[in-house]
Amino acid sequence: MEKKTVIFISKLEQSLELFINQGHELGVSEDFHLEGRTVNQLAYNPISEDSLVVLSSKFILPTIEAYLPQKQKYIIAKRTVNYKNIRNMLDIPRGIKVLLVSDLQKRANETVSLLKSSGIDLDFYPYYPGGTYSEDIQIAITPGESKFVPPSIQKVIDIGSRVIDLSTWIEIYAHFKHEGRDSRKLTARYLQSIVYITEQLRDEVQKANLLRKHLETIVDRIEDAVLAIDDEDVIRLTNHKALQLLHLQGKDLLNHRTANSIPSHFYQIIHEVPYEKEEIVHWDNQTYFFRKTHIIIEGKNMGYLILFRKASEINKLEHDYRRKMLNKGLIAKYTFNDLSGISTSFQKVTDIAKKIARSNSTVLLLGETGTGKELLAQAIHNGSPRQSGPFVGANFAAISETLLESELFGYEEGAFTGAKKGGHIGLFEQAHNGTIFLDEIGDVSHSIQNRLLRVLQEREIMKVGGNHVIPIDIRVIAATNKDLECMIEEGSFRADLYYRLNILPIFIPPLRDRKEDVYLLTNVFIKKICNRLQRPSFVFSEEARKEMELYHWPGNIRELENIIEYLAHVVDKVVYPQDLLFKRSKRIVEESGETRTLIFEAIKQSYERKGFLEEIRVILQIIHNAKITVGRNYIIRSLQGEGWNITEEQLRYRMKLLNQDQLIKVSRGRKGSSLSDKGVEFLSYLMDKDRALVET
Numbered sequence: 001m002e003k004k005t006v007i008f009i010s011k012l013e014q015s016l017e018l019f020i021n022q023g024h025e026l027g028v029s030e031d032f033h034l035e036g037r038t039v040n041q042l043a044y045n046p047i048s049e050d051s052l053v054v055l056s057s058k059f060i061l062p063t064i065e066a067y068l069p070q071k072q073k074y075i076i077a078k079r080t081v082n083y084k085n086i087r088n089m090l091d092i093p094r095g096i097k098v099l100l101v102s103d104l105q106k107r108a109n110e111t112v113s114l115l116k117s118s119g120i121d122l123d124f125y126p127y128y129p130g131g132t133y134s135e136d137i138q139i140a141i142t143p144g145e146s147k148f149v150p151p152s153i154q155k156v157i158d159i160g161s162r163v164i165d166l167s168t169w170i171e172i173y174a175h176f177k178h179e180g181r182d183s184r185k186l187t188a189r190y191l192q193s194i195v196y197i198t199e200q201l202r203d204e205v206q207k208a209n210l211l212r213k214h215l216e217t218i219v220d221r222i223e224d225a226v227l228a229i230d231d232e233d234v235i236r237l238t239n240h241k242a243l244q245l246l247h248l249q250g251k252d253l254l255n256h257r258t259a260n261s262i263p264s265h266f267y268q269i270i271h272e273v274p275y276e277k278e279e280i281v282h283w284d285n286q287t288y289f290f291r292k293t294h295i296i297i298e299g300k301n302m303g304y305l306i307l308f309r310k311a312s313e314i315n316k317l318e319h320d321y322r323r324k325m326l327n328k329g330l331i332a333k334y335t336f337n338d339l340s341g342i343s344t345s346f347q348k349v350t351d352i353a354k355k356i357a358r359s360n361s362t363v364l365l366l367g368e369t370g371t372g373k374e375l376l377a378q379a380i381h382n383g384s385p386r387q388s389g390p391f392v393g394a395n396f397a398a399i400s401e402t403l404l405e406s407e408l409f410g411y412e413e414g415a416f417t418g419a420k421k422g423g424h425i426g427l428f429e430q431a432h433n434g435t436i437f438l439d440e441i442g443d444v445s446h447s448i449q450n451r452l453l454r455v456l457q458e459r460e461i462m463k464v465g466g467n468h469v470i471p472i473d474i475r476v477i478a479a480t481n482k483d484l485e486c487m488i489e490e491g492s493f494r495a496d497l498y499y500r501l502n503i504l505p506i507f508i509p510p511l512r513d514r515k516e517d518v519y520l521l522t523n524v525f526i527k528k529i530c531n532r533l534q535r536p537s538f539v540f541s542e543e544a545r546k547e548m549e550l551y552h553w554p555g556n557i558r559e560l561e562n563i564i565e566y567l568a569h570v571v572d573k574v575v576y577p578q579d580l581l582f583k584r585s586k587r588i589v590e591e592s593g594e595t596r597t598l599i600f601e602a603i604k605q606s607y608e609r610k611g612f613l614e615e616i617r618v619i620l621q622i623i624h625n626a627k628i629t630v631g632r633n634y635i636i637r638s639l640q641g642e643g644w645n646i647t648e649e650q651l652r653y654r655m656k657l658l659n660q661d662q663l664i665k666v667s668r669g670r671k672g673s674s675l676s677d678k679g680v681e682f683l684s685y686l687m688d689k690d691r692a693l694v695e696t
């Protein structure tokens with residue numbers, strides 16, 4: 001049988017294309033010839049009488065009537081939304097204003113009713129060129145007319161031109177009295193496209209359910225109590241913690257009105273507390289930290305979120321956190337208030353340091369051993385905007401060369417034999433968002449100097465065995481008692497590293513140059529130490545005080561503090577010159593056993609704190625065994641023979657401390673060292689301790 005012709009007429013070419021395409025998809029083109037004419041084409045492309053004309057809308061009828069043959073049959077197409085494009089509209093939350101944009105007012109209105117009758121229940125505002133609209137609308141939906149969308153709209157969803165409704169396709173078949181079989185096939189195909197959409201929607205619903213379950217699990221894990229309430233005061237989300245604190249365990253609050261579901265006093269709090277502010281509220285004999293925030297979606301207020309937690313829990317958390325940081329040594333204990341000193345030179349130091357603290361630049365602290373460089377570094381950190389971040393100390397004289405690299409930069413799991421599982425976070429990474437204190441920077445080896453330079457330049461590190469860089473935000477404070485400029489001349493310190501460090505230098509004068517501070521510091525330490533030992537205070541006789549002022553204090557404030565500690569153990573009420581250790585020529589072995597133990601224990605602990613007591617023990621042993629005066633090279637070689645790898649710089653530092661503690665004697669002209677009597681005593685004290693440990 002010869003195929004009949006169906007001619008679609010529309011103003012727009014794209015609508016004709018859409019209809020013919022739809023006809024192909026539905027299989028209509030297997031039964032009829034499908035053609036299209038725009039209104040303008042009718043004049044030179046006339047219509048043959050035996051065809052059926054389908055008009056895209058009744059509004060074009062007056063324009064085209066003249067071109068239709070007299071008895072021409074025509075149908076006005078019923079149009080519907082293209083279900084394939086409906087999916088995009090489902091993401092728009094309910095209650096949001098949406099502009100429905102079309103070319104004419106009536107078409108905009110028509111599309112609104114069409115969408116509403118298809119179950120898309122949004123807050124539609126029809127719009128057409130020349131119409132008005134409210135400026136707060138941010139989303140527009142248009143059936144293929146996006147060119148008419150006002151420019152202020154942020155999001156446009158084009159659902160495409162409207163397609164032809166099933167009833168019109170059936171009418172086409174009915175017109176030609178086509179067999180019913182074909183129209184059933186047509187109906188089946190038409191429904192298929194809708195079923196496909198329904199399937200898609202079902203998937204979406206399942207996905208949404210799954211997502212909700214995920215969300216609920218996550219919210220349950222949050223330590224805070226959570227309540228999400230919509231703009232109609234209905235509870236939309238909550239967690240175990242909230243139910244527990246509100247004494248509503250086992251109750252289902254979801255989708256219930258807040259007013260009817262939660263305790264009335266708490267309900268009152270929710271409505272009284274201002275938005276977006278951390279508040280402290282009292283309820284149920286407890287103090288809570290409470291926060292209420294708006295839930296804003298696509299610019300519209302959809303309700304509010306409440307987070308609350310018992311203040312006691314937060315205090316405990318903060319306390320635990322600080323304790324952990326303290327245990328790890330990541331907190332700076334001292335502030336500028338802990339720095340005592342009235343001398344003009346010391347006042348100048350603190351004035352400059354306070355100003356410098358506020359900046360983020362690298363600081364270089366210069367001064368003899370024991371002048372308070374570490375104390376000042378901590379005070380600078382605590383006076384800086386980074387005060388709540390970590391303060392990490394790295395002592396280059398204390399960490400052995402072999403460990404230094406991995407201590408500073410960390411290592412990846414499996415970087416070397418014996419590497420910890422999960423790797424190790426280095427000191428630089430631990431200092432992220434805080435301050436790193438590079439103590440004894442003058443003792444650092446050449447290879448580490450190179451790596452430090454890179455870190456300071458790039459502000460990023462690479463772990464040992466790692467293959468990616470980790471950016472770090474740190475403030476650097478370095479300290480040394482060495483003359484770095486002299487070391488540069490000798491070639492033992494890199495000039496470029498020095499210039500990177502020497503940005504804000506602060507020189508702390510030695511104690512002998514600020515005698516006014518000796519008396520003040522003496523009293524500060526008497527108070528502190530007597531307090532700690534819970535013993536009555538003591539005073540200095542006039543003569544002893546003079547001796548203190550005359551003394552040259554090679555060990556500076558640390559030495560002064562040690563002397564007061566010693567006196568606190570041995571004097572009663574008044575200190576006389578003969579009580580002052582530095583004044584006495586008596587050998588330590590003449591001290592009473594009790595005092596000796598106290599002094600040795602204090603020395604032992606000071607090495608332990610520095611982390612190299614074991615190395616000190618081996619060094620003393622090597623010198624002792626040699627029985628003659630030995631030089632540093634000999635000691636280094638012997639240490640290596642016993643598996644200890646330390647640099648010459650590190651050995652020099654340790655020898656200096658041993659000398660200060662009078663455990664070794666350095667022969668004139670620095671030819672070599674031997675153990676002092678005190679050193680021999682100290683070594684046997686350490687060995688006794690070791691034995692006691694083994695026996696227990």
Ligand SMILES: Nc1ncnc2c1ncn2[C@@H]1O[C@H](COP(=O)(O)OP(=O)(O)OP(=O)(O)O)[C@@H](O)[C@H]1O
Nearest residue numbers: 338339340341368369370371372373374375557558
């Ligand atoms: N101005 C001060 N007021 C009170 N105590 C101080 C002051 N300066 C230093 N101290 C105390 O003196 C001791 C030595 O200080 P610190 O360790 O900071 O010195 P340092 O210069 O870093 O020493 P080193 O170079 O040997 O590492 C510490 O116990 C510290 O508390």
